[in-house]
Amino acid sequence: MGNVPTAVKHCLSYEQLIQDYPWLKRLLLEEKEIVPTGVKIQLIDMLSGTGLPVIEATSFVSSKWVPQMADHTDVLRGIHREPHVRYPVLTPNLQGFHDAVAAGATEVAVFGSASETFSKKNINCSIDESMLRFEEVIKAAKERQIPVRGYVSCALGCPYEGHIEPSKVSEVAKRLYEMGCYEISLGDTIGVGTPGSMFKMLQSVMAEVPTNALAVHCHDTYGQALPNILIALQMGVCVVDSAVAGLGGCPYAQGSSGNVSTEDVLYMLHGVGVETGVNLAKVLEAGDFICEALGRQTNSRVARARGRTL
């Protein structure tokens, strides 16, 4: 590179970057390990037998952005649709919605944000622009009597903007609800929330959206997911998002390491006497399966305690 200073050469070197920042390497590589369609279908089929009432099956997003979900049609068509179980799919725009319906979708979800910067970086448009897209989806969904769930990401903090005002979260939640979403899932996308910020955010949102239309979607990046969920339950929320084995996170939020695991949530909920209709042992089996298929350890502490480490 001629006379480029070492410091610049350092920055320009991908190899140097991923050597100096192992988390970046993991992040970049994780996106490239595509899970085979058959494995996805088998996972969903196993989950269908656990009593879980809702299983988010796939995302009708462009494969250019999320290669992992490129087989969305095959997955939705390939799974066994258990009676009394719902299989919502993400539909970021009208095109995705039509593809989803063509593939047999009977429930969809749209993904908004309480952070302008995150909205632009994650779905390439401002919050207002995203709402226009969602309005199209919701209108088309209403015509087909397909329910739409709304997500609000960055509800307790943004990887770019940091603190997010509760009033911003309630504003976005209210818009989605009034547009026609039957439920709003409030997501702590990078897991920075605590019972303190969860309380304040929910207080604000509950002034705008009925509590029975709210869900919490907590990430366990800072170990706060279960106490945050507990506070939400104490405030009357009765829908909780979680992921078997604590899989996944947001690839656009650096350092974020995972959804709260369904197993750990169930352990807590059953421990406080809440009914879920879900069989923990069967979820543990599904978790075993997917971790073995992915060659990774579970993020669930319950699974690890039961000797299911890989």
Next chain:
Amino acid sequence: MGNVPTAVKHCLSYEQLIQDYPWLKRLLLEEKNITGHEYPEFVRIVEVGPRDGLQNEKEIVPTGVKIQLIDMLSGTGLPVIEATSFVSSKWVPQMADHTDVLRGIHREPHVRYPVLTPNLQGFHDAVAAGATEVAVFGSASETFSKKNINCSIDESMLRFEEVIKAAKERQIPVRGYVSCALGCPYEGHIEPSKVSEVAKRLYEMGCYEISLGDTIGVGTPGSMFKMLQSVMAEVPTNALAVHCHDTYGQALPNILIALQMGVCVVDSAVAGLGGCPYAQGSSGNVSTEDVLYMLHGVGVETGVNLAKVLEAGDFICEALGRQTNSRVARARGRTL
């Protein structure tokens, strides 16, 4: 009630009232409900990493490393650091260097350094080494008591009485632990009344504080609530602490419930080190870093500097060649 009219009988029945009027039930219950957003102003963190944490590490940690860890923790603002255990090295080889550790650490003013003393001999050794606070370790489970310290609960109380008596003579405060407070690896379910019975005995014998331990981490906010309700009827709340293990990921919600009920002392271990070697599969104390993150998030003062605890966690994990159990530490890029 003979010929009392139905309407009057109806009014006279509290159960009927709250059945017919759910809003009334909610109203009446809310007076007793945890509102979900009231916490103590200040919570004292008792750092047990150097003792409870390191005790469970199979590789013997060099004395110098232990001393350096404690010295780093002494600079974080932690008010109490459990330094070591004066237990027989035959049982717990990791703690064989107890005297060297206690003599070797820098004793920060305003920081207390309790040490475990399972019996009178251990107590005398501890005092000779400079101990100014001690702790005794009882159990709510008979089987666990026999397997862990080789005697029944009653026999252990006699030993502790000796220690407490000797400690009183020297004006040395004694902390009492009750292990298996939310479940036992051998007996399974433990009745809350058993926990409160043991806690009460220790308190009445003279322990200034009782730390209630979820030794194998099986507790949930449900069982924590019931156990604390029972214990609080026998021991003042300000004399209680919770010692939660995160084996099933329940430590933080359990601590949260305890705080909502008025408990204001929490045990934790830097980097989530350790667990109980006698409880199969148990994988760790709750990490101090994650507890601090939550406490500070709900507006509770601790006096502890999280960044400095993270540094101490980095140090001990590197020295042990292991990854931290703290999610906060991992999120901040401090994985090893």
